[in-house]
Amino acid sequence: MIQERIAALRSLMAERQIDAYMIPTSDFHESEYVGDYFKCRKFITGFTGSAGTAIITQTEARLWTDGRYFVQAAKQLEGSGVLLMKSGQEGVPTEEEYLAEVMPQNGTLGFDGRVVNSQLGEKLEELLEDKHVKFSWKEDLVDLIWEDRPALSAEPVWILKENYAGKSAADKIADLREAMKKEKTTVHVLTTLDDIVWLLNIRGNDVVCNPVVLSYALVTMERFYLFINEAVLDSEVKSYLKELGVTVRPYNDIYDAVSQLKGQKVLLETAKTNYAIISNLDESNAVVDRMNPTAPAKAxxxxxxxxxxxxxxxxxxxxxxxxxxxxxxxxxxxxxxxxxxxxxxxxxxxxxxxxxxxxxxxxxxxxxxxxxxxxxxxxxxxxxxxxxxxxxxxxxxxxxxxxxxxxxxxxxxxxxxxxxxxxxxxxxxxxxxxxxxxxxxxxxxxxxxxxxxxxxxxxxxxxxxxxxxxxxxxxxxxxxxxxxxxxxxxxxxxxxxxxxxxxxxxxxxxxxxxxxxxxxxxxxxxxxxxxxxxxxxxxxxxxxxxxxxxxxxxxxxxxxxxxxxxxxxxxxxxxxxxxxxxxxxxxxxxxxxxx
Amino acid sequence: MIQERIAALRSLMAERQIDAYMIPTSDFHESEYVGDYFKCRKFITGFTGSAGTAIITQTEARLWTDGRYFVQAAKQLEGSGVLLMKSGQEGVPTEEEYLAEVMPQNGTLGFDGRVVNSQLGEKLEELLEDKHVKFSWKEDLVDLIWEDRPALSAEPVWILKENYAGKSAADKIADLREAMKKEKTTVHVLTTLDDIVWLLNIRGNDVVCNPVVLSYALVTMERFYLFINEAVLDSEVKSYLKELGVTVRPYNDIYDAVSQLKGQKVLLETAKTNYAIISNLDESNAVVDRMNPTAPAKAxxxxxxxxxxxxxxxxxxxxxxxxxxxxxxxxxxxxxxxxxxxxxxxxxxxxxxxxxxxxxxxxxxxxxxxxxxxxxxxxxxxxxxxxxxxxxxxxxxxxxxxxxxxxxxxxxxxxxxxxxxxxxxxxxxxxxxxxxxxxxxxxxxxxxxxxxxxxxxxxxxxxxxxxxxxxxxxxxxxxxxxxxxxxxxxxxxxxxxxxxxxxxxxxxxxxxxxxxxxxxxxxxxxxxxxxxxxxxxxxxxxxxxxxxxxxxxxxxxxxxxxxxxxxxxxxxxxxxxxxxxxxxxxxxxxxxxxx
Structure with missing residues (x-):
């Protein structure tokens, strides 16, 4: 089964002239735990551990994981044709070192840019620059072959009342805009889920044990766009958000929205933002790379x-x-x-x-x-x-x-x-x-x-x-x-x-x-x-x-x-x-x- | 007397269309203590403390110093027309803030680039960019009016034998070249005196309590240039240095030598290098800004x-x-x-x-x-x-x-x-x-x-x-x-x-x-x-x-x-x-x- 999946992936890669396809373990938000929808690496390799990265080429399939999982991964990968790479062990190349080695001149590296951290992406760009490697990051190839893929979590959103939160969302947003002003920025892109729900005084249940809501936020001095599956909002939450001045837009529209920020100075934290978001900015954007102001405020x-x-x-x-x-x-x-x-x-x-x-x-x-x-x-x-x-x-x-x-x-x-x-x-x-x-x-x-x-x-x-x-x-x-x-x-x-x-x-x-x-x-x-x-x-x-x-x-x-x-x-x-x-x-x- | 000196300085400034002249307390090497030759700020203001910066304009003369010296400075500045600026006290602008305030559009700020730290210089460049302020840093104006200025210290250099140093200078230089190689640089500019004498296993007496030697070093993969007053070297030291492969050149020639490094990748530590050195590099030079490799080695x-x-x-x-x-x-x-x-x-x-x-x-x-x-x-x-x-x-x-x-x-x-x-x-x-x-x-x-x-x-x-x-x-x-x-x-x-x-x-x-x-x-x-x-x-x-x-x-x-x-x-x-x-x-x- 694993071999069939890898074969299907390879045929998609071949059509697109992708030489290597990388599948990390991440959602679109750098969350600590990921939901079933995001378990592409498990789908492709069969390894169920909480940490690992698969890299597939036309001739090789490899899985990197750490010491916690060596025994389990060895067992689960048996017979799959996937080679276990024991991260941190002497002589074992890192994912980056492996890619620097196997990527051909003028080759193409593929990955879903939404599940790769932007700093890792930039590191890979630097590393593969000499070989003139191109990145194909706009497509989730696993999605094309994963027929019974679980749906994205869509748990209802609820409001955390002020007697619990201690501070209104309006005040928190005002503080955030003050921080944006201090950094001389006009727009802030926020993709970490705990920061978003803390800021809005809402909660949900989209990540196991973390009462967060799958969403992105784009905040300007006047507007607050929340990119979210509208189906999870009941009328109470909708009118709460409206009153707060929050405009609701479809979950995946964040990427379009970011690409339309031309010429603006954007406050965002690259260490906590995915590669696709950053790649949708262009040279007309200045990025002020700081810790999300919500992080210390929330702490x-x-x-x-x-x-x-x-x-x-x-x-x-x-x-x-x-x-x-x-x-x-x-x-x-x-x-x-x-x-x-x-x-x-x-x-x-x-x-x-x-x-x-x-x-x-x-x-x-x-x-x-x-x-x-x-x-x-x-x-x-x-x-x-x-x-x-x-x-x-x-x-x-x-x-x-x-x-x-x-x-x-x-x-x-x-x-x-x-x-x-x-x-x-x-x-x-x-x-x-x-x-x-x-x-x-x-x-x-x-x-x-x-x-x-x-x-x-x-x-x-x-x-x-x-x-x-x-x-x-x-x-x-x-x-x-x-x-x-x-x-x-x-x-x-x-x-x-x-x-x-x-x-x-x-x-x-x-x-x-x-x-x-x-x-x-x-x-x-x-x-x-x-x-x-x-x-x-x-x-x-x-x-x-x-x-x-x-x-x-x-x-x-x-x-x-x-x-x-x-x-x-x-x-x-x-x-x-x-x-x-x-x-x-x-x-x-x-x-x-x-x- | 102080008033006459300031008047003389102002007339030199006027001739050169310099709007403000800054005199910090430093030698050319960022040393902790400075010799009498370097006491320009004391000469111009009369204040003898170990820390302070004077800034002179055509209408004002101000001296910044810290809490250790408020009482002493107040006393020594009395009647001089120099205004005491108590650094760190509320409402007292820093030197940078003052310059940002008083410098006119398209004005000129003067200082001896050899006694101003390069990072401070770059900070001032940024700060005064909007006003299009030019820097005049090639001349030591105080020198032109200080008639009985003490000579530069010129104490004899002596060799610290290996039974004291524990490691030959040749080995230390080889280690340094290894560090340069690691940083992919071909040349290293070293201006901190303790690093230079440690590297060469020599000692002198040019800074009070510090047995160092006024000198600069420029190290390539093959050559070692020591910029120093040759008069302080006796024949034993000269032949020791020659054997080490060290070429002796006049003390002030470092600036020319640096300006001839065109196209080279230079390892140097901007936090410990003066503004004149850095300014003698140009856009053809890449600077790898790292702690001098000698600093951790010496420690x-x-x-x-x-x-x-x-x-x-x-x-x-x-x-x-x-x-x-x-x-x-x-x-x-x-x-x-x-x-x-x-x-x-x-x-x-x-x-x-x-x-x-x-x-x-x-x-x-x-x-x-x-x-x-x-x-x-x-x-x-x-x-x-x-x-x-x-x-x-x-x-x-x-x-x-x-x-x-x-x-x-x-x-x-x-x-x-x-x-x-x-x-x-x-x-x-x-x-x-x-x-x-x-x-x-x-x-x-x-x-x-x-x-x-x-x-x-x-x-x-x-x-x-x-x-x-x-x-x-x-x-x-x-x-x-x-x-x-x-x-x-x-x-x-x-x-x-x-x-x-x-x-x-x-x-x-x-x-x-x-x-x-x-x-x-x-x-x-x-x-x-x-x-x-x-x-x-x-x-x-x-x-x-x-x-x-x-x-x-x-x-x-x-x-x-x-x-x-x-x-x-x-x-x-x-x-x-x-x-x-x-x-x-x-x-x-x-x-x-x-x-």
Whole structure:
């Protein structure tokens, strides 16, 4: 079947004299997750992982993916004739290097310009310039052969009321126009979905776990064009948008609209815009390439959002406590697998008032599975939980009152010294980072050492960022705030920490083949005292879920660590216990006792 | 006198139809300190501070300087007709803003292009483009009216032997050519003096406290041109340079040489190159604007340099211990002023074998004077040391075996609780930062929090970087390594910390009108263990000078702080005591005792 699809693609390529066709994993909006409509790479190669790029020539078919997927991809590509390229391994060329090698002089490289990032496109242009390679980017060839292709998601749009959003869309649009003015631009092209729905105070359900709406926006000083499938708008939303001054136009008309911006100075962010959009501009356009002004604006939660997020986290904490209490009481008494636990927790969240689903797929990982940071339990991997060792659960919900993200590592019975040590270190790291006081002007980069020190001083580390920004009833991963020790400019998550920014705080330790621990709370940045040295800042916890005392080795903690833990636990009990059954509350009291 | 000079300048300006003439404080090489020849701004305005820019028009004369000099400048400008512009104060335009305001349409701005940074020049070009302002940059008008102008420094050049330098100049030049090749350039223009002398393993004495040589270098793949006053080269140096393949040409011929590079791709660093050099290139030249490859190469001290620096620091430590011991024993018994103490210490350093002078002007500051970070005792400010309170001394030497920089704060008798608290915090900060273990890839930015935390957690701070790179028998301030919490890209001191880099570690606390404390050691970065998480790194002390136990409040220290201090002091005694008199050694033993 895969071979037939590749053959069909090759015959389309031959007709068009395309020498190589590239199929990345992306939607038109640089979204983190993509809907079924966008799974062209999976359709052509059979590989179902969340990351990968296929490149097809008349003689070769290759698939690049990263270390998370080497085993799975090898299995899924078997017999397909598609060659697996293990990205990052020594001697394995990157997609760019491969194209530079195989593209013939004066050849043509094909791809759907809407699913290729504009910066990647420009990099390829430079790389293939010497060979005079032309790009054929206006056609989605896979669409021509994918007969039963799923439709584009078309979930209804709804309005997020101001008691949730805290600020009117009109005010947000006015701020955006101020930012456009500052950059001396007259038009702004915005294609990132979370920015668009945040700006308009609307939500939808077009990307899994992200309540966004497939759309593009083109904003001038007087007009606001929203390119969207009109069928998803009911009359209430239509009149809301009309009142806002928003003109609705068909989803795909953005490309035409951009090509008509002749002579205008356009504000847009090339790192977040697809190649087709940029290619529809021409030399008469000056592009001011800046981070979308909505990104930092959205990251600073307003007081209404923060108060709401506190409420969302109480609900979420209640679900988590009920889950942990259930798990602790039933482990060893009934069969519980990773998937059982996941479903039990997901259901508890769904039962919370105002819950709108998960903010990401729950990671429910027992024992050695928890050592894989990106683990997702499947029927094949689904481990049965035993009354010993550590279980890690990383999960979150979408609520009218905001987005949550919490990780707890839970002792299911007897634990090893290494397990307790690593668990305790992740707790110490999490608590100390959350307790920092710092001068305004700090970035996550300046603070990350606090979370690393307990590990680095012992020759340990974890190979992921310590924290990411979190949206409000939006994407669980949001820039531009973050906490990491390496400078990775392309991640754009190293901004100065502003009052109102919500960040995760999630140090861990992962021992391959043995166990994994992570402790994650969300923290909100706020002002502390101001004096002659400047404005001091600090964090406040949003997450209130107990930390498992049964896995704790108190001997590793200093006096302050113990104080931080006890004070946190006392707040957990105070905030969560009113919403529990008497039995659960009693359990919580015992498990948030001062140590 | 000043008024006459300005009048003379104005008449030259009028002859040349120059509307405004700008005189910054700089030599031709972007050096940190400038020699007497380069003090044009002082000549024209009478202001003697180390930083300032004068701009003269036919109707106005203005001088910009920063907060360190407001009082002094006001006094020195009195009656001169020169208006003081307090840089950074609200409502005070910058030099650029002023020029944008006063320059007439189609006017001419004059300056000596050799003393204006090329980036500033380009910024002014952009800013004044709309007014079609022309630049007259080829003439040093001050030179035409400065009759008794001091000559350019012309100190003899000498060769730094390989047992000191650790690497031959031939090898360094070969490395440089490799770097040029990587950037696909055929020629490199190098004008920063410390880079030139480091590259050639020569030293001189043309900038105060910096053993550099006034010169420019132009390097091709085959040739090395050194533009220098030939009179400073004796026959030994001449034949050394000849053997190295270095062609000597007159100092000012660099400008002609650059203008003859037609069509070539030039590697140079615009941020460190003057406007005249860049302006002698033309459109046929492509400029690859990168940090001079010598800067990071020079910052990584080789094993020979590190072993030598350890020796230099023993000598320097001996001088410091003798000084502190003398001060402690004589305070209250004889009159000792800040200048007395400074001279006593400077003499002790000069007596050390292989000492070649100071690495910067000694800061000898008592009481409230120490609260001014850039204090320099003058006959007017010279305070008498009393047997109470704190005395701060920040000083360093140049030795064949390297450059030193050390600050100690010394109790002269009774101290207040605040003084002891602040002193102890600076000690804790210094010790903790020096004791970090971190993964390779960290920058100073990632580590600075360790030094700030003891202060920030108490609502305190110090308003300077925690650490700067230090040269080897070169400039005491050297990029690209440094330790600070703010990202300040233009400082270029935030590189990844490499094994062999030497950085200062100098937290402090400054209470205006009362006291100032700072504790500074130099630390060298080295490899710790390597494991599955990567290469761990750590620091090692170079500086061995006791920390004053009499000013210490042990109750502020945790157990580890005390351990770090005791272990440091035990090393101080072991390394320094063999070079002391019996009486001094006894004093040191007592004052490095475990607490």
């Amino acid at each position: 600073v939660k307003n007081p209404v959002e923060i108060e709401n997020m506190k409420k969302a986290h109480i609900k979420d904490g209640v679900a988590m406590v009920k889950f942990i209490c259930w798990l602790k009481k039933n482990i060893g008494k009934q069969t519980i697998t990773e998937l059982d636990a996941e479903h039990y927790l997901d259901n508890l969240r769904a039962e919370q008032e105002g819950n709108l689903g998960l903010s990401f797929h729950t990671i429910s990982a027992y024992g050695a599975n928890a050592a894989m940071c990106h683990y997702s339990a499947t029927p094949e991997s689904n481990a049965a939980l035993e009354p010993k060792g550590l279980y890690l659960v990383d999960s979150g919900g979408q609520y009218y009152e905001g987005t949550t993200d919490v990780t707890r590592t839970i002792s299911l019975g007897e634990t090893t010294e290494a397990e307790r040590e690593h668990f305790t270190l992740s707790v110490i790291s999490m608590l100390r980072l959350a307790a920092v006081k710092f001068l305004y002007g700090c970035r996550g980069l300046t603070l990350d050492y606090v979370a690393r020190e307990p590990l680095w001083s012992r020759g340990l580390n974890f190979d992921h960022g310590t924290g990411h920004g979190v949206g409000y009833l939006l994407n669980v991963h949001e820039r531009p705030n973050g906490i990491r020790w390496r400078m990775v400019p392309e991640r754009q998550d190293n901004c100065v920490l502003e009052e109102g920014m919500v960040t995760s705080d999630e140090p861990g330790v992962y021992i391959e083949g043995s166990h994994g621990v992570r402790t994650e709370n969300l923290i909100v940045c706020k002002k502390a005292e101001k004096n002659e040295y400047g404005q001091f800042m600090e964090f406040e916890f949003l997450t209130f879920v107990p930390i498992d005392l049964e896995a704790l080795d108190k001997s590793l903690m200093n006096e302050r660590d113990v104080e931080l833990l006890n004070s946190y636990h006392s707040a957990v009990y105070e905030k969560i216990s009113p919403y529990l059954t008497a039995e659960e509350a009693e359990w919580l009291k015992e498990n948030t006792r001062a140590v | 990584v001290k080789n094993p020979v340099e590190i072993e030598n620096m350890k020796k230099a620091h023993i000598k320097d430590g001996v001088a410091m211990v003798k000084f502190i011991c003398w001060l402690k024993k004589n305070i209250g018994k004889q009159t000792i002023t800040e200048l007395d103490a400074e001279h006593y210490l400077d003499n002790l350093r000069a007596e050390q074998e292989g000492n070649l002078g100071l690495s910067f002007h000694t800061i000898s500051a008592y009481g409230a004077n120490a609260a001014m970070c850039h204090y320099s005792a003058t006959p007017e400010s010279n305070a008498a040391l009393e047997p109470k309170g704190l005395y701060l001394v920040d000083s360093g030497g140049q030795y064949y075996e390297g450059t030193t920089d050390v600050t100690r704060t010394i109790s002269l008798g009774e101290t207040t609780e605040a003084e002891r608290e602040h002193f102890t915090l600076s000690v804790i900060s210094m010790l903790r930062l020096a004791a970090v273990k971190f993964l390779y890839g960290c920058r100073g930015l990632t580590l600075d929090y360790v030094a700030r935390e003891p202060l920030w957690s108490r609502g305190l701070n110090f308003d300077h970087g925690t650490g700067h790179g230090v040269g080897y028998l070169l400039n005491v301030h050297e990029r690209p390594n440094g330790i600070r919490w703010r990202m300040v890209p233009e400082r270029q001191d935030n590189c990844v910390l490499e094994e062999g880099m030497v950085t200062s570690d100098e937290p402090g606390v400054y209470i205006e009108g009362s006291h100032g404390v700072r504790t500074e050691n130099l630390i060298v970065c080295k490899k710790a263990e390597k494991n599955e998480y990567g290469q761990f790194m750590e620091f090692e002390f170079l500086t061995f000078v006791p920390i004053d136990l009499e000013a210490l409040d042990k109750s502020l220290m945790n157990e580890r702080d005390v351990e770090l201090l005791n272990s440091y002091h035990s090393a101080v005694y072991e390394k320094i005591s063999p070079y002391l008199t019996a009486e001094e050694a006894e004093w040191l033993k007592e004052n490095t005792r475990a607490v």
